[in-house]
Amino acid sequence: MMAGGQKKIEKALAEKRELYLFLDYDGTLADFAANPDLVEPNPEIIMLLEALQAHRHIHPAIISGRKLAHIQELVPIKNMLLAGTYGLEMRMPDGKLYHPLDLDLIRPQLEQLKTVWISLLDGQEPFYLEDKDWTLAIHARFARKETAQKIIDRAEQQARRTLDAALFQIQADDKFLEARPWQASKGKCMESLLKDIPVENAGVVYMGDDDKDEEAFAIVQAWGGYAIRVCSNVIKHPIEDWKVANPQAARQWLWSLIDKLGRMSP
Ligand SMILES: [Mg+2]
Numbered sequence: 001m002m003a004g005g006q007k008k009i010e011k012a013l014a015e016k017r018e019l020y021l022f023l024d025y026d027g028t029l030a031d032f033a034a035n036p037d038l039v040e041p042n043p044e045i046i047m048l049l050e051a052l053q054a055h056r057h058i059h060p061a062i063i064s065g066r067k068l069a070h071i072q073e074l075v076p077i078k079n080m081l082l083a084g085t086y087g088l089e090m091r092m093p094d095g096k097l098y099h100p101l102d103l104d105l106i107r108p109q110l111e112q113l114k115t116v117w118i119s120l121l122d123g124q125e126p127f128y129l130e131d132k133d134w135t136l137a138i139h140a141r142f143a144r145k146e147t148a149q150k151i152i153d154r155a156e157q158q159a160r161r162t163l164d165a166a167l168f169q170i171q172a173d174d175k176f177l178e179a180r181p182w183q184a185s186k187g188k189c190m191e192s193l194l195k196d197i198p199v200e201n202a203g204v205v206y207m208g209d210d211d212k213d214e215e216a217f218a219i220v221q222a223w224g225g226y227a228i229r230v231c232s233n234v235i236k237h238p239i240e241d242w243k244v245a246n247p248q249a250a251r252q253w254l255w256s257l258i259d260k261l262g263r264m265s266p
Contacts (some may be wrong), residue, residue: 007244009205009226010260016203018227019261020135021060021254022216023051025074025207030231031247036129039073040061046075047249051258053080058261061185063087065212068097078231084135084213086180087189088134099194101183105132106167110136113162113179120155135180136170145174152177194223207250214239223233227255 013019022075026032029045036122052060061081065072068084068091075082081092090098114136116253121127126142138155140148152172159170171178190206197204209257217227217239230250231239244250 006239009228009242010257012226013205013257014260017057017201018203019058019257020197020202020204022063022204022206022220023192024184024186024208024210024213024230025064025066027247028207028213028250029247037128039070041074041076042260046253047117049075049077049080052254053077055258055261058258061191062218063206063208065186083189083193085132085134086186087192088181088184090189091182095097100188101134101181106181109163109168110134110179111190113159115164116158117155120158124151135178135184137176139177141175143175148175174195183250185215185228187219188214189215190219190247194219194225194250197223199224208213214257 023029025179026117029048030042032041039201047255049060052058061238062071063083064077066084068082068089071082071084074089078095079093081093083089088099088101092098098209107172109252114131117136117138121129121138124143124147126140128139130137130139138152143151152174155177156170156172159168159177163170163179167181168179169182171180186208194204197253204214204220204223205228206220206225207230208214209230217229220227221239221241226242228240228250229235229243230245230247231243232245235243242251
């Protein structure tokens, strides 16, 4: 299914006048940072995004789980759509901020959970509590496996007791736990953004690396666009149209697009 994915995508895009690129940041454009609070702008990525943005028919955007303030530091480019916290915080191309969910509605419950989690993590060295205003997360990447499992399980139970299940989802794996509103979804974010894109003249590509991006893959494909996964592992049930091995390969392909579309008729 994946063979020929690249050619198929490039051929389809060459037939369109405009190209809308929706790009995840961590694990897609950039290699993972050890600490999610670490905000180190990468000059090579900025140069690439500036070059994409400068092309009159290419419209790049960032769709990230990070908070918007971080994305704005990482991508200091005006007039580019930046979506943080899975679309809950958006800076539109005209610079206006857009929040599809009212913070006051959800923050009191997160405050409660934060207090509970702070005491749970008290004295637990390798754990890291991340407060993204709209979501709370525990990172346990540097904890021993058994300790991580114990704390994450406990924290998950506490979250289920504290939060309204109609408003919040809780996502957990071995070394990560996040409580976030259902509305915080790259799929929902893409649904709202694609409404404004004219189907006939536009090609749409979404690039991402993880399960949060998969929600967006399905939406973009249903619209008629293409999903590209950035990942070196074998995917058991791939839903993407094409897979590139790592962020470096992803960046190379994006550079090549500028080249190819540059030769398109105006
Ligand atoms: Mg990612």
